[in-house]
Amino acid sequence: MGECVFCDIASGKKDALILYSDEFIISIMDHRPINKGHVLVTPKKHYRDIFEVPADILCKATEVTRRVSIAINSTYHPMGLNIIENNGTDAGQTVFHFHIHLIPRYDSKYNTELAKVAWHRKVISPEELKKTRDEILKNMNIP
Numbered sequence: 001m002g003e004c005v006f007c008d009i010a011s012g013k014k015d016a017l018i019l020y021s022d023e024f025i026i027s028i029m030d031h032r033p034i035n036k037g038h039v040l041v042t043p044k045k046h047y048r049d050i051f052e053v054p055a056d057i058l059c060k061a062t063e064v065t066r067r068v069s070i071a072i073n074s075t076y077h078p079m080g081l082n083i084i085e086n087n088g089t090d091a092g093q094t095v096f097h098f099h100i101h102l103i104p105r106y107d108s109k110y111n112t113e114l115a116k117v118a119w120h121r122k123v124i125s126p127e128e129l130k131k132t133r134d135e136i137l138k139n140m141n142i143p
């Protein structure tokens, strides 16, 4: 894959602080954490994003995410914990190897900050909401 930092970490070519590792999944400390205890969970094999990662690998990653979340919570007792996964540049993805962020929150002001930055909710009609549901429904028959 050439220049992929997570492939290099998974193969041991690049150092990282490993929290968990098995045949399929690795969990490491984010080297530029948003907060204390910011951890990443990623498949060892290269998948670009949610559109590429197979369901069984996603399930394994989710199990590790749960396990690490509980450990972070028991260690630091944060006020909250975000689990975030970005797909595509426009969604904030910067490393194009599927990975899940676990970000503990220690400041109750974060909720209002998040509302300002990323959660501009819209008021739409029930008809528009149903139309959107129906459009997505047409593509739900995915294995």
Ligand SMILES: [Zn+2]
Pocket (backbone or CB within 6 Å): 001, 004, 005, 006, 007, 008, 045, 046, 047, 096, 097
């Ligand atoms: Zn990779």
